[in-house]
Amino acid sequence: MIIDGQADFRSLLIHHLSTHWPDAIITDYDPIAGGHLPDEFSGAGNDIILLGNEQGDREGVDVIKKFLSRPGFPALVYFGHRKETSVALDRGVDGYFLRDDVSHNALVVRLSDILVARRRVSSTGSLFVGDKAAGINPLIKGYRLIKKLATSSHSALYLAERESTGVKMVLKVLQQIPDVNDESIGAFDRFLQEYELIAEIKHPNIVKIYDLGVADDHAHIAMEYLDGGDLRQRLNEGIIASVAAMYLRQIASALATVHEVGILHRDLKPGNIMLRRDNSIALIDFGLAKRLRLHMEITDSGEIFGTPYYMSPEQGHGEVVDERSDIYSLGVIFYEMLTGDKPYLAETAMGIIYKHARAPVPLLPARFAEYQALLNMMLAKEPKNRLQSAAEVEEWL
Numbered sequence: 001m002i003i004d005g006q007a008d009f010r011s012l013l014i015h016h017l018s019t020h021w022p023d024a025i026i027t028d029y030d031p032i033a034g035g036h037l038p039d040e041f042s043g044a045g046n047d048i049i050l051l052g053n054e055q056g057d058r059e060g061v062d063v064i065k066k067f068l069s070r071p072g073f074p075a076l077v078y079f080g081h082r083k084e085t086s087v088a089l090d091r092g093v094d095g096y097f098l099r100d101d102v103s104h105n106a107l108v109v110r111l112s113d114i115l116v117a118r119r120r121v122s123s124t125g126s127l128f129v130g131d132k133a134a135g136i137n138p139l140i141k142g143y144r145l146i147k148k149l150a151t152s153s154h155s156a157l158y159l160a161e162r163e164s165t166g167v168k169m170v171l172k173v174l175q176q177i178p179d180v181n182d183e184s185i186g187a188f189d190r191f192l193q194e195y196e197l198i199a200e201i202k203h204p205n206i207v208k209i210y211d212l213g214v215a216d217d218h219a220h221i222a223m224e225y226l227d228g229g230d231l232r233q234r235l236n237e238g239i240i241a242s243v244a245a246m247y248l249r250q251i252a253s254a255l256a257t258v259h260e261v262g263i264l265h266r267d268l269k270p271g272n273i274m275l276r277r278d279n280s281i282a283l284i285d286f287g288l289a290k291r292l293r294l295h296m297e298i299t300d301s302g303e304i305f306g307t308p309y310y311m312s313p314e315q316g317h318g319e320v321v322d323e324r325s326d327i328y329s330l331g332v333i334f335y336e337m338l339t340g341d342k343p344y345l346a347e348t349a350m351g352i353i354y355k356h357a358r359a360p361v362p363l364l365p366a367r368f369a370e371y372q373a374l375l376n377m378m379l380a381k382e383p384k385n386r387l388q389s390a391a392e393v394e395e396w397l
Contacts, residue, residue: 001043003063004052004079005032009099013050013079020108020214032056043067043074048111052099053080060084064091075114105212109174109219140213140220143171159225169210170226174219201261205254207274207284226282228275235270235336241368244337247273249397250281251330255390258283259323266321268329269310270336308349308356309342313381316353324383327390331378338368343379357381 002010010028017026027046031037036058043049049067053060060080067073068091077095078088079102088096094117095110142163149157149170158171199209208224231247239247251273258265265272265283272285308316312328315321335343343362344355361379364372374396380386387393 001046001048002026002028002050002052003031003037003055004028004050005030005054005056006052009052009054009079012102016102016104016107017111019104031058039066041067042070042072046074048075048077048094048114049073050077050079053078053084061087061091064088064093068092077111077114105214105219108214112214140171140173140218143222145171160222162222168225170223172221172223201257201263203254203257205250205281205283206257207282223284224282226274226276226284228277228279230271231273231275231281231333231337232270234275235340238340239337241338241371244334245371245397247281247337248330248334249394251283251333252390252393252397254281254283255323255326255330256394259326259390264321264323265326265329266315267310268326268333270333273333308352309344311353311356312383313353313357314383316356322383323389324386327378327386327393328380328383330390330393331375334371334378335362335364335375338364338371 002013004010004013007030010030014026014028017024029037032054036056051060051063051067055063060078061084064076064078067076075094076092077097078084078093079097079099080088081100082098085096094114097107097110140160143160144163146159146161146168149159155172155174158173159168160171161168198206199212207226209221210224211222213220213222251268255265255268267285272283274282274284276282310329310332312321312325315325332343335341344352344359346352346355358381361376364375374393377385377387377396378393387396
């Protein structure tokens, strides 16, 4: 049930819901034209109430308090302004959205998550078989899972086989967290952004993205299976200079393409650079990628998104970054490919960040002297002194 005094907004929510749940029974109510709902309104018969802050002569957050004071009231999702966020969350809403910035995918997954938490799962079935906390594999329609490849606090990677074709691919599955908190919402936003950013790019050195799935109890990205391992493994085995230069050229070509469409990677590191069986490079994991117009993000706890070993000086200090920050990170990787060592080490993350900003560019061993000038131009402390684009890295090579 949708309760809001603005007809266009109710119609927008109806569109989002009916697009994903065509069989849903949706009612809407205008509290301005029809008057406020009676005090005995219990929401009975509804799975979720979507409450907008257009409530006539009443404040939306006051309506929240009235509704949630009734025992057994359905899940309540509120659509308000930024200044209402903390009050609405404190009063116990199950979900909160800025009414002027409602993303379809974010809305669908949040409502799906609420339904799962309330034990009202649709006919698609539960994502997890057995104990989710124990790491039991998820069930995802259309795929047969082979094994878990990796896991993080918010998502897991699985090697899977598409049942219709038998083609192997990787599924990145978002591990939903039922509680409303900024961390889980932010993780989901970055998850969706990763798909939206990469799906529009076609380049031989960028991982191929096949599909985004948003079901009642999960979201997943289906992507190319890269069976050559990651660059981190190759570093452990040792890389000869000519191959390191080839890898550098391919990564730079991929970066030039993403930069052309206005995207920064912001988390370049060997673990995010994969290889195919033919030894070609594929750039992966755009979870921290941002459009160029957006600034570097620092969390409320002061954590800087990214990996300190590969951060540019400006990224490490939370300053505005552009494509030259990715070029710096690529220079760090190139140094490591040639020498097997990271250019800067310290006992703490902040110590590493300090060295990126203050320590001199390291000298390569004499046998790699022909690459020193390139390294100097990639690892310059000031962005203005670096190569200005990834295309220039290719041109130099």
